[in-house]
Amino acid sequence: MNPLSHLNRYFFKYRLRFFLGILFVIISNLFGVLPPQIIRYSVDLIAESIQVFKLYEHSSFTEALFSQFTGYLLLFAGLVLLLSLLKGLFMYFMRQTIIVMSRWIEFDMKNEVYEKYQSLSLGFFRRNSTGDLMARVSEDVGKVRMYTGPAIMYGINLIVLFAFVITVMVQVNPTLTLYVLLPLPILSLGIYYVNNLILSRSTAIQEQLARLNTFAQEAFSGIRVIKSYGLEPAYRADFELELDEFRRRSMKLVKVDALFYPLTLLLIGLSTIITVFIGGIQVSKGLISPGNIAEFVIYVNMLTWPVTSVGWVASIIQQAAASQARINELLAAVPDIDLDAGIEVPLKGEISFKNVSYTYPDSGIEALKNVSFDLKPGETLGIIGRTGSGKSTLANLLTRLFDPTEGVVLVDNAALTSLHPGFYRKQIGFVPQDVFLFSDTIRNNIAFGSMAAEADQISWAAEQASLKSTIERLPAGYDTVLGERGITLSGGQKQRLSIARAIIKKPTIYVIDDCLSALDTNTEKEILANIRRFTNNVTSVIISHRVTSVMEADRILVLDHGVVVEQGQHAELLRENGYYASIFAKQQREPAAQLPEMD
Numbered sequence: 050m051n052p053l054s055h056l057n058r059y060f061f062k063y064r065l066r067f068f069l070g071i072l073f074v075i076i077s078n079l080f081g082v083l084p085p086q087i088i089r090y091s092v093d094l095i096a097e098s099i100q101v102f103k104l105y106e107h108s109s110f111t112e113a114l115f116s117q118f119t120g121y122l123l124l125f126a127g128l129v130l131l132l133s134l135l136k137g138l139f140m141y142f143m144r145q146t147i148i149v150m151s152r153w154i155e156f157d158m159k160n161e162v163y164e165k166y167q168s169l170s171l172g173f174f175r176r177n178s179t180g181d182l183m184a185r186v187s188e189d190v191g192k193v194r195m196y197t198g199p200a201i202m203y204g205i206n207l208i209v210l211f212a213f214v215i216t217v218m219v220q221v222n223p224t225l226t227l228y229v230l231l232p233l234p235i236l237s238l239g240i241y242y243v244n245n246l247i248l249s250r251s252t253a254i255q256e257q258l259a260r261l262n263t264f265a266q267e268a269f270s271g272i273r274v275i276k277s278y279g280l281e282p283a284y285r286a287d288f289e290l291e292l293d294e295f296r297r298r299s300m301k302l303v304k305v306d307a308l309f310y311p312l313t314l315l316l317i318g319l320s321t322i323i324t325v326f327i328g329g330i331q332v333s334k335g336l337i338s339p340g341n342i343a344e345f346v347i348y349v350n351m352l353t354w355p356v357t358s359v360g361w362v363a364s365i366i367q368q369a370a371a372s373q374a375r376i377n378e379l380l381a382a383v384p385d386i387d388l389d390a391g392i393e394v395p396l397k398g399e400i401s402f403k404n405v406s407y408t409y410p411d412s413g414i415e416a417l418k419n420v421s422f423d424l425k426p427g428e429t430l431g432i433i434g435r436t437g438s439g440k441s442t443l444a445n446l447l448t449r450l451f452d453p454t455e456g457v458v459l460v461d462n463a464a465l466t467s468l469h470p471g472f473y474r475k476q477i478g479f480v481p482q483d484v485f486l487f488s489d490t491i492r493n494n495i496a497f498g499s500m501a502a503e504a505d506q507i508s509w510a511a512e513q514a515s516l517k518s519t520i521e522r523l524p525a526g527y528d529t530v531l532g533e534r535g536i537t538l539s540g541g542q543k544q545r546l547s548i549a550r551a552i553i554k555k556p557t558i559y560v561i562d563d564c565l566s567a568l569d570t571n572t573e574k575e576i577l578a579n580i581r582r583f584t585n586n587v588t589s590v591i592i593s594h595r596v597t598s599v600m601e602a603d604r605i606l607v608l609d610h611g612v613v614v615e616q617g618q619h620a621e622l623l624r625e626n627g628y629y630a631s632i633f634a635k636q637q638r639e640p641a642a643q644l645p646e647m648d
C-alpha cells in the first residue's frame with residue numbers, strides 16, 4: 050500500500066478547503082486562458098486596421114477610424130488587465146485554501162507523532178536516538194507537508210492548465226499545436242534529470258551540514274574538556290576540514306543549479322521559434338491569422354513553467370512517500386505499557402515483589418534475579434548494594450517504567466499491571482538517580498508535576514529538602530532561571546531540588562534512588578531526618594550506597610549482582626555479621642569507601 054494513503058483521512062478532514070482549493074485553481078486558469086485570445090483579437094485588429102487605413106488614406110474618414118481603433122485597443126488592454134487581476138485574486142484564494150490546508154495537516158501530524166512519542170515506553174527511547182526522533186517530527190513531517198501543499202497545488206494546477214490550454218490550441222489549429230508541444234516532453238525529461246542531480250547533491254550537502262552541526266555542538270558542550278586538554282587547535286583544524294568538505298559539496302550543487310535556468314530558457318526559445326516559423330507558414334497559407342501566432346507564443350510561455358514543475362513535483366512526491374513510510378512505521382509502534390488501560394484506585398502503599406526478575410532486552414543483562422520482599426503501608430525499605438547491582442532497575446520496576454520479565458509486583462495486593470499507569474504514578478514520589486532540571490525557573494522546576502502548587506507549598510517543599518536558604522540567597526529567589534541561559538546549580542543542590550519536586554506531590558509511596566550521594570554527611574542527615582518525618586506514615590523506598598542512609602529503615606535489602614543476599618533490620622544484619630556488617634564496618638572507618646566486592 051502506498052504510504053501516502055495515510056494522509057487521505059486528513060484530506061477528508063479538510064475536504065471543504067481542499068474542494069474550494071480545486072475550484073479556485075479551475076477559476077484562476079479560466080481567467081488565465083482568456084487574455085491570449087484577447088491579444089489575438091488585438092493583433093488581428095491591428096493588422097486589419099492597417100489595411101483599412103491604407104484603403105482610406107488621405108480621406109477625412111481616417112480620423113474617425115483611428116479613434117475607434119484606439120478605443121478598441123484600450124478596451125482590450127483594460128480587459129487583459131482585469132482578467133489578470135482576477136486570475137491573481139483566485140490564485141491568492143488557491144494558496145489560502147490549499148497551502149493553509151497543508152499547514153493544518155502539518156499541525157495535526159506533528160501532534161499525532163508527538164502524542165505517539167509520549168505514549169511509548171522507555172524501551173522505545175533507548176532503541177531510537179534523540180536525533181532520529183527529532184527528525185521524524187521536524188524533517189519528515191516537513192517533507193510530507195511539501196506534498197500536501199505545494200506539490201498537490203502545482204499538480205492540480207498543471208492538469209487544469211493543460212486541459213484548458215490544449216483544448217483552446219487544438220480548436221485554433223491542431224498541426225501548430227502538435228509542433229509547439231513537441232519540445233515540452235524533452236524539457237520535462239531534462240528537468241527531471243537535472244532535478245534528480247540537484248536533489249542528490251542537496252542531500253549530500255544536508256548530510257555534511259548535519260555532521261558539521263554535530264561536530265560544533267559536541268565541541269561546545271565539551272568545551273571544558275577540550276580546553277583543559279589544550280585541544281583547541283586540533284578541533285579547529287578538524288572543523289576546517291569538515292567545513293571545506295561542505296564548501297566542495299555546495300560548489301557541486303551550484304554547477305547544476307546554474308545549468309537549470311539556461312536549459313529552461315533554451316527550450317522555451319526553441320518552442321517560440323517553432324511557433325513563429327510553422328505559424329508563419331500557416332498564416333501564409335491562410336489557415337490562421339497573425340493574431341494566432343501571438344496567442345500561441347503566450348500559450349507556450351504559459352505551459353513551460355508548469356512543465357518544469359513536473360519533475361519537481363515528482364521528486365517531492367517520492368521524498369514525501371519515503372518520509373511518510375518512516376512516520377507510519379513509528380505510528381505503528383505498540384507501547385509496551387498501555388497508558389489508557391487499568392483501574393484508578395487511591396493507594397494505601399503496600400508493596401510486594403514476588404520472585405521478580407528483569408532482563409534488559411537490548412543488552413541481555415539479567416539485572417534482577419528472583420527478588421522477593423514485602424512492605425506494609427508506612428514502612429521504609431532501604432536498598433543497598435554496589436554499583437550495577439540492580440538497585441535502579443528495582444526502582445524502575447516499582448515506578449512501572451517497565452514490567453518484570455518474570456514474577457509480579459503487587460501494590461495493595463493488586464498486580465501493578467492492572468493499575469492505570471498515569472493514576473498510579475501520580476501517587477508516587479520518584480526521585481531518580483540522575484537529576485534532570487528543565488531550563489525554567491526554580492519555582493516551576495519544583496512545582497513540576499503539580500503545577501497548581503501555591504507559593505507557600507513550594508517553599509515548604511524546598512525547606513523539607515534543605516534547599517530553602519540556598520534559594521533565598523539567590524537575587525531572583527524562586528524565579529531564578531536554571532539551565533543553559535540561567536544559573537548552574539551544584540550537584541548536591543540539584544539533588545535537593547529533585548527531592549523537593551517529589552515532596553510537593555505529597556505522594557503515597559516515595560522511591561528515592563541514590564539522591565544523597567552528592568551531599569555531605571551533615572546535609573544528608575538533615576534531609577534524612579526530614580524525609581523520616583514526613584514519610585512517617587508513607588511507604589518509602591530509599592536506595593543508597595551508604596549505610597547511613599538506610600540504617601534506620603524498617604527493612605534493608607542488600608543486593609549484589611541482582612540477587613538479594615541479605616534482608617532484615619540494621620541490628621539483625623549486624624548480628625548476622627555478613628556482607629552488610631562488613632560494609633558498615635568499612636564505611637564507619639572511611640565514610641567515602643566503595644562497597645567491597647562479593648565473591
Ligand SMILES: Nc1ncnc2c1ncn2[C@@H]1O[C@H](COP(=O)(O)OP(=O)(O)OP(=O)(O)O)[C@@H](O)[C@H]1O
Pocket residue numbers: 175409411412413414415416434435436437438439440441442443482563
Ligand atoms: N538501559 C539499560 N540497558 C541495558 N542494561 C542496563 C540498562 N540499565 C542498566 N543496565 C544494566 O543492568 C545492571 C543493573 O543496573 P542498575 O542501574 O540497576 O544498577 P544500580 O544498582 O542502580 O547501580 P548504581 O549504584 O551505579 O546506580 C547493570 O549491569 C547495568 O549494566
Ligand SMILES: [Mg+2]
Pocket residue numbers: 440441442482562563
Ligand atoms: Mg542506580
